[in-house]
Amino acid sequence: xxxxxxxxxxxxxxxxxxxxxxxxxxxxxxxxxxxxxxxxxxxxxxxxxxxxxxxxxxxxxxxxxxxxxxxxxxxxxxxxxxxxxxxxxxxxxxxxxxxxxxxxxxxxxxxxxxxxxxxxxxxxxxxxxxxxxxxxxxxxxxxxxxxxxxxxxxxxxxxxxxxxxxxxxxxxxxxxxxxxxxxxxxxxxxxxxxxxxxxxxxxxxxxxxxxxxxxxxxxxxxxxxxxxxxxxxxxxxx
Ligand code: ATP
Numbered sequence: 001x002x003x004x005x006x007x008x009x010x011x012x013x014x015x016x017x018x019x020x021x022x023x024x025x026x027x028x029x030x031x032x033x034x035x036x037x038x039x040x041x042x043x044x045x046x047x048x049x050x051x052x053x054x055x056x057x058x059x060x061x062x063x064x065x066x067x068x069x070x071x072x073x074x075x076x077x078x079x080x081x082x083x084x085x086x087x088x089x090x091x092x093x094x095x096x097x098x099x100x101x102x103x104x105x106x107x108x109x110x111x112x113x114x115x116x117x118x119x120x121x122x123x124x125x126x127x128x129x130x131x132x133x134x135x136x137x138x139x140x141x142x143x144x145x146x147x148x149x150x151x152x153x154x155x156x157x158x159x160x161x162x163x164x165x166x167x168x169x170x171x172x173x174x175x176x177x178x179x180x181x182x183x184x185x186x187x188x189x190x191x192x193x194x195x196x197x198x199x200x201x202x203x204x205x206x207x208x209x210x211x212x213x214x215x216x217x218x219x220x221x222x223x224x225x226x227x228x229x230x231x232x233x234x235x236x237x238x
Contacts, residue, residue, distance in 0.1 A: 016124070017120055017124065018120060018123055018124075018128075018129045018130060018131045018132050019130065019131040019132075019154045019155060020116060020131070020132060020134060020152050020153050020154050020155075021131050021132065021133050021134065021153070021154065021155050021156075021157050022134050022136050022139050022149065022150070022153040022155070022156045022157070023035065023045070023133045023134065023135045023136070023157050023159070024135075024136050024137065024138075024139035024140060024156065024157070024158055024159070024194065025137075025158055025159030025160070025161065025194070025204075026137075026161070026166055026185055026188050026189075026191075026194070027137070027166060027170050027181060027184050027185060027188065028161070028165075028166040028167070028169045028170030028173065028181065029159040029160070029161040029166055029204060030159050030161055030169075030202075030204040030211065031135045031137065031159060032135070033204075033208070033211065034159055034202060034204070034211065034215065035047075035133055035135055037211060037212055037215040038133060038215060038219075041215070041219050042127060042129065043129055043130075043131065043132060043133060043219075044119050044123070044129065044132045044133070045132070045133040045134070045135055046112060046115045046116065046119065046132070046133070046134045046135070047135050048108060048112060048134060048135060048136045048137070049135070049137060051108050051111045051112055051115070052104065052108050054111065055104060055107040055108055055111060056081045056104075057080075058078075058079040058080055059079075061107065062103065062104060062107050063075075063081060065103045066081070066086070066100070066103060069099055069100075069103065070086065070089060070096070070100075073085060074086050074089070086100070105142075109150065112134060112150075112152070113152055116132070116134070116152055119132055120132070130222040130223070131222065133157075134152075134153065137188075138188070138189075139153075139156065140156075140158075140189040140193055140194045140197055141188065141189050143197060144189065144193070149197075155199040155200065156197050156198055156199050156200075157198065157199065157200045157201075157202060158194045158195060158197070158198035158200070158201050158202070159201075159202045159203075159204050160191065160194070160195065160198075160201050160202065160203050160204065160205075161203075161204040161205060162205050163185065163191075165204070165205060166181070166185065167181045167182060167185070170184075200218075202214055202215075202218075
């Protein structure tokens with residue numbers, strides 16, 4: 001699908017509800033770090049990785065469905081998902097990978113939508129927020145596969161980090177080798193593919209101070225937008 005088509009699908013959110021931002025970027029690009037910096041301004045983040053893990057906890061529908069397709073060998077002795085076995089099963093088996101995605105995607109999607117609805121209600125009633133973040137590592141890969149972005153997302157913000165820094169930071173954080181991180185990067189969307197879908201780019205090529213300043217700048221924009229909105233409200237009421 002062309003970017004223009006994807007663009008035309010973007011609908012303006014209702015002015016009184018927060019914008020829903022899909023925050024994405026490659027491995028080690030800084031999604032959690034950026035989310036944390038926004039959290040300092042009380043901007044909530046929904047972590048889709050966390051929802052994906054919750055979708056397969058013992059006794060969940062997700063885990064039951066996975067077992068019915070892939071068998072009990074996919075479980076650890078304590079009934080939790082053996083991620084290593086599952087990874088091996090779907091590695092080099094596109095059909096198994098697709099079966100797994102067919103099980104998990106709708107579950108993760110509805111959990112995300114539920115959390116957005118809860119947060120929107122909470123923020124509208126108690127703590128107004130100009131936007132909320134949904135951190136989705138594989139957002140661009142999903143859009144390429146589905147041909148459109150998830151309906152609940154208003155804007156896509158991409159964290160753009162030079163590959164050497166991604167590798168260095170991810171290696172340090174995960175105690176992995178550069179070869180392992182490079183393999184993961186090769187499986188993810190390219191920088192160009194991400195940037196082509198970005199409504200906003202956050203460049204994470206420097207120290208934390210530099211990143212903080214960008215977050216601060218974005219918050220300033222949104223806060224002044226909000227003032228303008230209130231100003232317009234006042235004018236119409238007169
Ligand atoms: P993943 O998708 O792999 O979980 P991520 O995109 O959430 O990663 P982070 O965990 O936020 O990335 O960042 C990766 C590592 O790099 C972390 O250890 C984080 O503390 C560090 N980091 C991120 N940005 C910076 C920065 N500007 N300066 C120094 N360290 C940074």
